Amino acid sequence: MNEFDECPTEGALGLLTLLIKTGRLAESRLDEALASENLTFVKWRTLEALVKANSPVCLGELAKSINCVKSNVTQLADKLQAEGIVKRVADPNDRRSILIELTGQGSRVHQAGLKAMETTTRKLFSSSTEPDRIALRDLLGKLDGR
Amino acid sequence: MNEFDECPTEGALGLLTLLIKTGRLAESRLDEALASENLTFVKWRTLEALVKANSPVCLGELAKSINCVKSNVTQLADKLQAEGIVKRVADPNDRRSILIELTGQGSRVHQAGLKAMETTTRKLFSSSTEPDRIALRDLLGKLDGR
DNA sequence: TCGAATTCGTTCATGTTTGAATAATACAAA
DNA sequence: TTTGTATTATTCAAACATGAACGAATTCGA
Structure with missing residues (x-):
């Protein structure tokens, strides 16, 4: 008999929380960086x-890569394109599809x-060992x- | 010499990702439930x-509890109040402050x-042992x- | 006591994310 | 071919989240 046996969801839900x-914290730190x-x-x-794809990728694929819905990628692509780090190109194999291509500027921004x-990542893991x-x-x- | 020594941020950033x-996955599952x-x-x-507080809580405290900014709690409280599961009451000790109180309906909804x-939580941890x-x-x- | 600084909740503009609805295209089966 | 079903990206409305600016109330120091 222990905490989890007595109250299986309570402890597990606390852990999930x-x-x-x-x-969320990690993401906001990376956003700041x-x-x-x-x-x-x-x-x-x-x-x-x-x-990673090393070639233009259609919006649907991109949505799967970053785990979000297609409509989100549309808006995201709009912004990235407006900033000049990505551009839309036609898909020669499927006229429904639109491919997203990284610009030279995009590659530079990605690297930067x-x-x-780097610093943020190190800081977040500063209390963790490699086995951790x-x-x-x-x-x-x-x-x-699922 | 190992993966992390060679490429400290790469592996760590992948882990952060x-x-x-x-x-995000966990939250969306709970939202569904x-x-x-x-x-x-x-x-x-x-x-x-x-x-948990077992008494009305002011908006600022609530913001700290759920890790968000005050303006967000204002909107949240508006909704919860419109749904009749919380209500705003005056703070007798500070006229700037507004306390949020759970209604009877609110307690029932919380329990529900x-x-x-429960099911979602169990499912998410189904491959994990308690020591895990x-x-x-x-x-x-x-x-x-920080 | 008076005045300055702080704290409280709200409003507003902005950005992210989702899901439903839609038009255009592709594809499979008759 | 034609018909019906999939899939593509987009638009839209709504929920969620943030930060700046604001008025009102409190608090602290002179």
Whole structure:
């Protein structure tokens, strides 16, 4: 008999709350770090997806990459395009589809963003050892299934 | 020499990304579970703060409890009040302050919300053992300092 | 006691995220 | 081909969140 047996959801829900809170905190710290580049973490993740793909990506794919709905990516793309770090190009294979392509400026901003997050990342993990990080990754991995 | 030594920010940033992603996932699952009660996780946490305090709480305190700015709580309180699950009462000790009080309906909704989240919570942790949850709580606790 | 600084809640403008509805295109089956 | 079903990106309304500016009330120091 222990805390979890007595009150299984209470402790687990508290943990979930801590997880959500910590995630939000981490994101806001990264947002702060990226503000100097006029980026947010979501914007940066979009650029990261394009860099990793190493070729233009359609909006639907991008939505999957950054875990959000398509309408969100449309707005995101509007902004990134207005800032000149991304541009829309036609998809030669499907006229419904629109591909997003990183501009040269986009590549530079992506790199600068990565650099800007370094200090914050180190600071956030300053009380954690490497085994801690490995364990955390493992434990988080057990949570994301439907 | 290992992955983290070679590329300290890369692995750590990936972990941070996983953390943020998992936190968002958890919140959206809880939101889904609470939708039947016309609640969201943020709304529920507000009710939870009131229940725990066991007495009316001013808006500023509430903002601290749920980690957001005051203006957000104002809007939140407007909605909760319109739904009849909280009400604003004057603070006898400070005429600037406005206290938020849970209604009887509010207590019922809070309870129903807790119940609604049980299944989701169990499902999210279905691949985790109790030691896993304890370890996770510990590891997350190492991250939230400024 | 008087005045300055602080704290309280609210309003407003702005930005993010979602989901429903829509038009255009693609595709599969008859 | 034609018909019906999928999928594409977009628009729109709504919920959520932030920060600046504001009026009202409190508090602290001279």
